[in-house]
Amino acid sequence: MRLSDSGFANGFSMEFKDYYQVIGVERDATQDDIKRAYRKLARKYHPDVSKEPDAEEHFKALGEAYEVLKDPEKRAAYDRLGADWKAGQQDFRPPPDWNEDFGFTGGGYTDADTADHSAFFEELFGRARHAQGQAGGQQHRTFRMRGEDHHAKVLIDLEDSYTGATRTLTLRMPELTPDGQVVARDHTLNVRIPKGIRPGQQIRLAGQGSPGIGGGEAGDLYLEVALNVHSLYRVDGVDVYLNLPVAPWEAALGASVPVPTPAGAVTLNIPANSGQGRKLRLKGRGLPAKTPGDLYVVLQVVLPPADTEAATALYQQMRDQLGFDPRANLGGV
Amino acid sequence: MLKSELNTVLTGEILDEGREITLVELCRTCSVQAETIEALVEYGILEPSGRHGSHWHFQATSIRRARTALRLRQHLGVNLAGAALALELMERIEGLEQRLRIAGSQGY
Numbered sequence: 001m002r003l004s005d006s007g008f009a010n011g012f013s014m015e016f017k018d019y020y021q022v023i024g025v026e027r028d029a030t031q032d033d034i035k036r037a038y039r040k041l042a043r044k045y046h047p048d049v050s051k052e053p054d055a056e057e058h059f060k061a062l063g064e065a066y067e068v069l070k071d072p073e074k075r076a077a078y079d080r081l082g083a084d085w086k087a088g089q090q091d092f093r094p095p096p097d098w099n100e101d102f103g104f105t106g107g108g109y110t111d112a113d114t115a116d117h118s119a120f121f122e123e124l125f126g127r128a129r130h131a132q133g134q135a136g137g138q139q140h141r142t143f144r145m146r147g148e149d150h151h152a153k154v155l156i157d158l159e160d161s162y163t164g165a166t167r168t169l170t171l172r173m174p175e176l177t178p179d180g181q182v183v184a185r186d187h188t189l190n191v192r193i194p195k196g197i198r199p200g201q202q203i204r205l206a207g208q209g210s211p212g213i214g215g216g217e218a219g220d221l222y223l224e225v226a227l228n229v230h231s232l233y234r235v236d237g238v239d240v241y242l243n244l245p246v247a248p249w250e251a252a253l254g255a256s257v258p259v260p261t262p263a264g265a266v267t268l269n270i271p272a273n274s275g276q277g278r279k280l281r282l283k284g285r286g287l288p289a290k291t292p293g294d295l296y297v298v299l300q301v302v303l304p305p306a307d308t309e310a311a312t313a314l315y316q317q318m319r320d321q322l323g324f325d326p327r328a329n330l331g332g333v
Numbered sequence: 334m335l336k337s338e339l340n341t342v343l344t345g346e347i348l349d350e351g352r353e354i355t356l357v358e359l360c361r362t363c364s365v366q367a368e369t370i371e372a373l374v375e376y377g378i379l380e381p382s383g384r385h386g387s388h389w390h391f392q393a394t395s396i397r398r399a400r401t402a403l404r405l406r407q408h409l410g411v412n413l414a415g416a417a418l419a420l421e422l423m424e425r426i427e428g429l430e431q432r433l434r435i436a437g438s439q440g441y
Contacts (some may be wrong), residue, residue, distance in 0.1 A: 042409055048401050049423065059408075149362040151400065166342050190342045202393060203345035222362060223345065224397065234434045243437050298437070 017120045019065035019078065027079070031072065038066045064117045067125075074125060147210035147219035154203070154223045156193050158230050158240070161287050162262045164195035169223075173210065191223065196288040199227045199235065233262060238293025240286045245302045246270060251278075261285050261295055268297060276301045348393035353382070356389045363399050370399065376413040378402050378420060 020027050025037050044050060045058040052058065068074045152171050160167075168190050175185045189208065197203070202222050209219025227235060234241045244259060254272035258265050261282065268280065278299045286293020306312045318324070348354070360367055367386075373379045374389075378398055381389035401423075402416040411419065 039410070046405070046408055048404055049419065063408075146361070148364060151362075190340075192342050192344045194344075194347060197347065198349070200394070200397070202348040202396065204348055205343050205345040208343065220362070221345075222348075222396065234437065236431060236435055241435050241437070 014119045014123065017061075017065070017118055019068050022061050022065035023069060031070070034066070034069050038062065038070070042066075060117075064121050067117070068121070078124070143214055144216040145213040146216045147212040149219040149222060150209045151222045151224070153226055154191070154193070155226050155228050156197070157228050158233055158235065159262050160193050161195065161197050161227075165193040167191050167193055171221075175210070176213070189221075193225075197225050198238065198287060198289075199225055201225050232260060235287070238287045238289050238291075239296060240293060241296045241298060243300050244268075244297045245300045246274075248301055248303060251275065251299060251301050259297060270299070274299055348396070350392065350394065352393045353390040354393055354396070356381075356387055356391070359391050359395060359399065362396055363403060365403065369403070372413055373399055373402060376417045378413065378417050 020029070023034060023037050023041065025033050029037070041062050042059070045052055045055045045062060047056045047059055050059075068078050150171070150173060152169070154167055154169060156165065156167065159165075168188065171187045171189065172184050173187050174182050177183055189205075191203065191205065194203075202224050205221040205223065207218040208221035211218050232242055240262065242259070242261070244257075246255070246257070249255075250257065250270055251274045252272065254274075255270045256267055257270060259268040263285065266282065266285075268282070270280070274280075276299065280297045280299070282295040282297065284292045285295035304311060306315050346352075354362075356367060356370060359370055363370070370379065374381060379391060379395045381391050381395075383390045398420060402413065402420060405411050405416045405419055406413065
């Protein structure tokens, strides 16, 4: 397909994207250099394996840059914009006829994720696809098709699983307009987070995916639940763990102490002669479920500092009177 | 945004460990043909119960495994054997990180 109209008549200006910088190569890099650099970064930032912050944003930007630079035709057209532009420059406007000699066939799109590409990409390379989409859209109307399912993650607090909650989500979803273009549209939903939900579980919302085509059924929305990191509790399946600091005399003599739990404070009896790291189980106070989980309180003995005369005297008294050898099991060194 | 839309609270169905989904549901939600799911089963990425084909039932956790494997294949160019290996290693890392979290680093 040959693009005959190359006038960017709408007069929009947008942020310039330096695709070479995104992939981390020089402007004169070979196609092989680009491929190697892209593959390495794709492994680093792939959202399924990456621990990098903002991995997903990075990965999308990489995909967009590679989409252009791996295709010699698109790359040549992009290069024609010149090296004068710097990443992030806001007033970018493509010169008229910049792509005059290039016919983007629109067949080079690897992923269906192009809805995530930037306005910059859309303006330069999106037109061929739109023209194609239009042709495709005509055909679509002659048959019924179920809308696509969508997947998203929802982050909740541990307390939400104990009590249930409502979350408001804004999801960016690709949508097919009546004339066959794919546009990204924000979609706001209020979703009930049921009591007892656990990380890794999914909530399926029937009919909240893409609308069907030609009167077809709408797709579903799948929400995968993940927990925000909690400052006090850690979760393992349905069980919850809490580290509880205790004084040496509380561990040694036993004590009744207040303990926070996600469902509210309780009083815990610490048995006499408890040691560092002892696990005390509060049955049924883990995550709600048919068989509710348990809450494990792990004792952490904290030593008071010997920073006053009285404290020092007490430590000296223990040393002199207890005859305690903490290294008795090290083989008598 | 309509006000009524804002006030509606949607209640979904929880797909937990006990809930199984059919081959058709899995194909639909991964946007793939049945042959692709069969290949995932062949490589041990998914372990369905029931007789082969339309009688297969998958654990709800299969959705995540299947989609991750397919994404790795599509984006990184690994084959399904490589994706299966990556999934196993990722699960081992997840397990180790989980144990680290439970052991905790505070209080010492």
